[in-house]
Amino acid sequence: MDIRAVQYQRNSEILKKYLPEETVELISEWIIDYDFKLKITKERKTRLGDYTSPRDGLNHTITINYNLNKYAFLITLVHEIAHLVTFNEHKNRVNPHGLEWKQNFQKMMQPFLTPDIFPLEIFAALRKYLQNPAASSCSDIQLLRTLKLHDADSDTIFLEHLPLNTLFLYNGSRIFKKGERIRKRFKCVEIKSNVVYLFNPLTEVEIFDSNAQLV
Secondary structure: OOHHHHHHHHHHHHHOOOOOHHHHHHHHHHHHHOOEEEEEEOOEOOEOEEEEOOEOOEOEEEEEEOOOOHHHHHHHHHHHHHHHHHHHHHOOOOOOOOHHHHHHHHHHHHHHOOOOOOOHHHHHHHHHHOOOOOOOHHHOHHHHHHHHOOOOOOOOEEHHHOOOOOEEEEOOOEEEEEEEEEOOEEEEEEOOOOOEEEEOOOOEEEEOOOOOOOO
16 A cells, blocks of 8 residues: 555544535545645634644644534535645735635635535525635624534533523633623623623523522
């Protein structure tokens, strides 16, 4: 068995855990063809994945959070591979999420843009998002909402589902009161500091027990 075949087999075995089965073959080939190192990392609150161009003798590197569902993992991975392709074409001479990246991302998503891979609700939201993709899929509320429906944690509570003035926990300890919606965000007051924060409607929260003592 030649080196490429060994690499392909190894990539496929790993990716089967994280991607829709129908996408594993092409992604495994891309890892070899585009010659990058894929690192699956612990959850990061501020990003789902990232791309680092070659430096200090290291190759292209892409990292993806391990806990994404398989559809979010695929979209995030292709997003980052599009950065790699854009870097190969233009180096650092273009905007990271400019027209060049958008065109590469749109083109690279085409082989996967089918209801045979994505559930219909994700397929529809993804097609709309790809008309003008943003820097992060998290910035598209409808796409994020449909992706979240397929998370393993089915009892997730989103801020948008709570009634106005409901107390909720964020990050397990900070207590907030839900306020009015301002454009795409909710104004929420932290009880302890009385500081107002703006929250994404799809922020994952816990309902605060009103019988518990406020500290």
